[in-house]
Amino acid sequence: MVRKSGARAPRTVRRRPRLSDEVSEYVRELIVSGQLKPGEFIRPENVADELGVSATPSREGLLSLQSEGLLRVEPRRGFVVAPLSGDDIEDVFAGQALLAGELTARATPRLSDDDLARLEQLQEQLETAAAAADGDEVERLNHEFHRTIYRAAGSPKLSWMIKSSLGYAPRRFFASVQGWPEASAHDHRAILDSLRVRDPDGARGSMTDHVRKAGQLLAEHRRGE
Template structure:
């Protein structure tokens, strides 16, 4: 399968750099999942260009770690390495902390009530063992924090970084929903008390904890024996 969708800016990409931008965005947004093979001829046909700039774009993306060239099979979307996940969660922690810190000085009572309601629902579905719904509520919680912060670009970057975190593996990590329930309570207390520093630090530690739980889960399953 090839990356598809509308070319960037509504026109055909011509240079390898433009093709790389298009394919990279498809990978980042999850439209092309890890392990998927990217066929040069299909990509060229979809984009209405020759194979040459597509090949050069994939070589560039290989150097960036987005794809891997497998002998006699072609380019495949690369899974994240252990270091990738550590970096992704550290980036998410820094971004989410910044958003929470800004929220503490400007969040409204109505928004706090909405977050508290999300938190109560998260605790409820955790008790029911509904991991999929718990994950969706976690995403909504941080999305609402982003809205309340007023920092739209920072919130957008957090959403972008979050797309790299594997959801299904996260659901299977021991202690993940419990950590969300516990840590969100601490974040909400800081927001309710109007404490930007506490909100920022608590949120950062929360995301770092989630990253650690996921990596420990994958370590135990030897998920990346050749990708340390």
């Protein structure tokens, strides 16, 4: 439609995530972190009550997890948590590591001095939070550190692909995975060192190793349950 001269342009409205996506994110984290065990049944109405949503988006979110293989449906009984092994977790993070490494390599020449200063500030805050055993703050700063790098890569399709795998990082239960907050505090330094000297291959390798290690830690957490 052609807008008439003098007519106001429509406002851009920032939409919140769909309720069904919020449901799937919430339950996915419960499963990946081990809070929900294989074989446990999940009732859509219970999830709806916990999140304050209606039954329809709750069921839609659970159906989405069924398509991912995290849930299955048993006739006349409903949704049940499917097995998720440590090897499954490592496979997801192996793919994520390749994407993260490529995005970091592409971001290396594109990050400005201000971006690097921002990353250094985030890392200092993250190390302080890790020393104070503030897992929630470490998780928030870790997420912002990675997001800043990936966004600078200027590769929206790769960013979309890696975002689809981030649901396997249990953000709400970050601190419960032994060694994960410490890994973020330590591994980011090697990434920053390569970014500062504009070394794409070094940055790719450091980021790839970091994400793989995160997957190994989560896999070990699951195996030890």
